[in-house]
Amino acid sequence: MIVTRFAPSPNGPLHLGHALSAVVAHDLAKEAGGRFLLRIEDIDGARSRPDLADGFRADLAWLGLEWDEVTPQSARVDAYAAAAERLRDMGLLYPCRCTRSQIAALATETGPDGPVYPGTCKEAPPRKDEPVAWRLDVAKALALTGPLTWTDRSAGEQQARPDLAGDVVLVRKDKTTPASYHLAATLDDAADGVTLVTRGTDLFAATHVHRLLQALLHLPVPRWHHHALLLDEDGRKLAKRRGSPSLADRRGAGEDGRALADALRAGRLPAGITRSRSLHGTA
Numbered sequence: 001m002i003v004t005r006f007a008p009s010p011n012g013p014l015h016l017g018h019a020l021s022a023v024v025a026h027d028l029a030k031e032a033g034g035r036f037l038l039r040i041e042d043i044d045g046a047r048s049r050p051d052l053a054d055g056f057r058a059d060l061a062w063l064g065l066e067w068d069e070v071t072p073q074s075a076r077v078d079a080y081a082a083a084a085e086r087l088r089d090m091g092l093l094y095p096c097r098c099t100r101s102q103i104a105a106l107a108t109e110t111g112p113d114g115p116v117y118p119g120t121c122k123e124a125p126p127r128k129d130e131p132v133a134w135r136l137d138v139a140k141a142l143a144l145t146g147p148l149t150w151t152d153r154s155a156g157e158q159q160a161r162p163d164l165a166g167d168v169v170l171v172r173k174d175k176t177t178p179a180s181y182h183l184a185a186t187l188d189d190a191a192d193g194v195t196l197v198t199r200g201t202d203l204f205a206a207t208h209v210h211r212l213l214q215a216l217l218h219l220p221v222p223r224w225h226h227h228a229l230l231l232d233e234d235g236r237k238l239a240k241r242r243g244s245p246s247l248a249d250r251r252g253a254g255e256d257g258r259a260l261a262d263a264l265r266a267g268r269l270p271a272g273i274t275r276s277r278s279l280h281g282t283a
Helices: 016-031 050-062 077-089 100-106 138-145 181-191 206-216 247-252 257-266
Strands: 003-006 035-038 093-096 133-136 149-152 156-159 169-171 196-200 223-227
Touching (some): 003 016, 003 196, 016 223, 016 247, 050 257, 077 133, 093 169, 149 206, 169 181, 247 257
Parallel strands (some): 003 035
Antiparallel strands (some): 133 169
């Protein structure tokens, strides 16, 4: 049975790009007689606002979607800590004191997420009293797992290349956020029985890292479907931080949510909105 999920973070209202992601995940599951899950990813420290989750549910109902809601991330913190401790015991995590600005100044390579961490704290470990993040030693991890592959529904089989992103953070320095997206999302999808991970092409590169974590933690391996993004008039992906018009505003103005969902399915987009062309051939 196909199980998909929509996993928004309550740090801002949903916009049209979220609607597309939810519709894609919903339809892929329902067309196959499977399950569509809603998971609230609410561990983003002080930015998480519990009141927004109710708005998310109202938005999905307005779009005409049906879902099963699963445990929010805030109730899974112990699982993240246990996984991090397991990786630490395997000798695969190391502490890092570096700030983003320091990494940007020292990095000599650029990966899919920006400057690649140059391994500063491998050579000069932080003092015990310094606040630290915990990074995955990707080279050491790959030496344990050997070559890995993963499959995208449209782009086909991919050779996993987590090394391109460098030694990613799995446990953040900010204690109000107990795990990075990489660790939390990978563990959550396994716990929820997700068999088809649907998300935008902007997260295509993250999947290489997630495949490595699945191998290290002996988690089931789903398939992925990376869909095209919606872009604004300037060719940028829609984003909460740029104030993209919210679904709540559209809903409050009396727009027909079911008609909007049908338009997204058919590729009919509002004025000024375009669909990205994926380098990976995904739709």
